[in-house]
Amino acid sequence: MKLTVLFLIAAGCLASTALYAETTVFINGNIYTGNMKAPHAEALASKDGRIIFVGSNADARKFQNGDARVIDLEGKTVVPGLTDSHCHIFGIGEREMNLNLEGANTLEDFLAKVKERVTKTERGKWITGRGWIETFWQPPQFPTRGDLDKIAPDNPVFLTRADGHAAIVNSAALKIASIDKNTANPFGGEILKDKQTGEPTGMLLDHAQELVAKNIPQPTDTEREEAFLLGVKREIDLGWCEIQNAGSELADVERIRHSFEAGKVKLRVYNAVYAPGPGATALLHDGMTLNGYEHRFTQRTLKVVFDGALGSRGAALLEPYADAPETSGYLTQKESELQPIFEEALRQGIQVETHAIGDRANRIILDLYERAMKSVPPEKRKIREPRWRVEHAQILSAQDLPRFAKLGVIASMQPSHAISDLFFAPSRLGKDRLAGAYAWQSLLKSGAIVAGGSDAPVERGEPMIEFYAAVARKSVKGFSADGWHPEQAVAREQALKMFTLGSAFAAFEEQEKGSIEVGKLADLTVLSKDIMKIPEPEILTTTCAMTVVGGEIVFERK
Ligand SMILES: [Zn+2]
Incomplete structure (x- = not known):
């Protein structure tokens, strides 16, 4: 508690993003409270950012006096404010600002979008974009620099x-970075080369991307801040009340704080900084920020990226890839460098979250967590229960799965990965390994906390795609791959919990958020349909009707 007060003052939060003081009464709702003792309600009231009443329309009348604001929900469904864990x-905002290649369903489609951008861009200037996925193309092969050279010479x-774990570049970009057939792979990355000629194909995996990326002019402070604010707006409009930002560089931390200080951000942001690196050094040196800017900004977490991704075969597997036996992926950090950081984090009560996709990355990171916890026992920690997290926890071997619950490690998982990856994961992994892939239900049954993102x-x-993916475990068109373990789908109550109480627990916030209860922060997501009852496909056409953060309506669909 002392910590909280200290940091509230340190963050100077009292100057901006003021608490929403007005009494607001929400009536005629179909409210799922997430509180087991009283799971359903019709009405609620909030004041000074917090919930002061949950109950029936009749009982809500006593709050509807004076200048109280009354909001008629007209029977709409209300769930505890959703959190994307x-x-x-910044990437979300940049996707809106740069060339957005999402939805390019063929190579031709993809090239047409790039070509359009080329015609609008001055000769010699960089063209950057994001969002392509070749697994939907026929054949499902990576694009090459030759494809790009034709349209962007x-x-x-x-x-x-x-x-984000791979990029395609053209010959002009390779030339600027002086990459040719003789360039060696950097640690934790790969320059894909043509099997016959040995020339680079233009595909750069993980750390190899940086060889080219460092030559691209950096966005200005203003552009970067614009990206952040665009991202914030999109999240709020979709119904997210909090996001947990999975890693940021030091300069971006300043930009986030700056935006909060200017009173421009209503979304709650739980921020992690990349480790190892200057952000991590600063966090370990300066300590955490808790509940800054009226409970809207917390920074207490180090983010480590420990392996690549499955799509680009960078995820570190225990056995080789089924469709590329020459590789089993790679780790992107050295264990020996992480160990002292982890121990220091434990001593200081700093949370650690680690991206681990492959079963090898998951095993080794659990080993590292376990070792750190042994060498810094609870009495030597600032916070006894560290609540460390594994981000993705995507492919787990049977022997490692129970270790999450045993070690108190949170599995932070993204249901949509399962319904995107089902088109290529079976060929990458083979049938046997699918048993421990995207294993939400097994993790929950083992007693682990699962946070949804x-x-x-x-x-x-989009929250409704995530919720649908968790309960249906099928593509948005209703397709499920052979051997895709439908039993790993979760019940709707479990899915809701992943994006509310689960995410709150993963951020030490379960006393403040994650359910609709008196005393908690008044964060609500109001939906156009009853996602706890409608047929599965209808979840995807459900929209956010209203987003409420701290009792204030920050988005309303007109
Ligand atoms: Zn991520």
């Missing part, structure tokens, strides 16, 4: 795959 807020081009802009980042 894993997304990349005079502009360097850098186009990030949707997952979207990983936007890797995925679309």
Whole structure:
């Protein structure tokens, strides 16, 4: 508690993003409270940012006096404010600002979008974009620099795959970065080369992307802040009340704080900084920020990226890829560098979250967590229960799955990955390994806490797609791959919990958020349909009618 007060003052939060003081009474709602003792209600009231009443329309009348604001929900469904426990807020904004290659369903489609951008761009200027996924194309093969050279001979081009773990570049970009057939792979990355000629194909995986990316002019402060604010707006309009930003560089932390100080942000942001790196050093040195800007900004987490992604075969597997036996992926950080950081984090009560997709990355990160916890026992920690997280926890071997519950490690998972990856994961992994892939139900049954997120802009980042994916475990068109373990789908109550109480727990916020109860922050997501009852496909046509953060209506669909 002392910590909280200290940081409230340190963050200077009292100057801006004021509490919403007005008494607001929401009536005629179909309210799912998430509170087991009273799971359903018709009405609620809020004041000074918090819930002061939950109950029936009749009992709500005593709050409807004086200048109280009354909102008639007209029977709409209300759930506790949804939290995206894993997304990349700047990337979401940038997707709107740059060339957005989402939905390019063929190679021709993809090239046409790039070509259109080339015609509008000055000769010699960089063209950057994101969002392509080749697994939907026929044949499902990576694009090549030759494809891009034909349409962009005079502009360097850098186009990030949707997952952010690979990029395709053209010859002009390779030339600027001085990459040729003799360039060696950097640690934790791969320059794909033609099997016959040995020349680079233009595909750069993980850390190899940086060889080219470092030559691209950096966005200005203003552009970067614009990206953040665009991202914030999109999230609020979709019904997210909080996002947990899965990693940021030091400069972006300043931009986030700056936007909050200017009173421009209503969304709650739980921010992680990349480790190792200057952001991590600063967090370990300066300590955490808790509940800054009227409970809207918390920073207490280090984010480590430990392997690549499955789509680009960078995820670190215990056995080789089924469709590329020459590789089993790679780790992107050295264990020896992480160990001292982890121990220091434990001593200081700093949370650690680690991206681990492959079963090898998951096993090793659990080993590292376990080792750190042994060498810094509870009495030597600032916070006894560290609530460390594994982000994605995508492919787990049977022996590692129970370790999450045992070690108190949270599985932070994104249901949409399962319904995007079902088109290629079976060929990458083979049938046997699918048993421990996207294993939400097994993790829940083992007693682990599962927090739900979207990983936007890797995925679309829409709460209804995530909720649908968790309960249906089928593509948005209703398709499920052979051997895709339908039993890993979750019940609607479990899915809702993943995006409310689960995410809140993963952020030490379950006393403040995650359910609609008196005393908690008044965060609500109001939906056009009853997602707890409608047929599964209808979940996808459900929209956010209203987003309420701290009792204030911050979005309303007109
Ligand atoms: Zn991510």
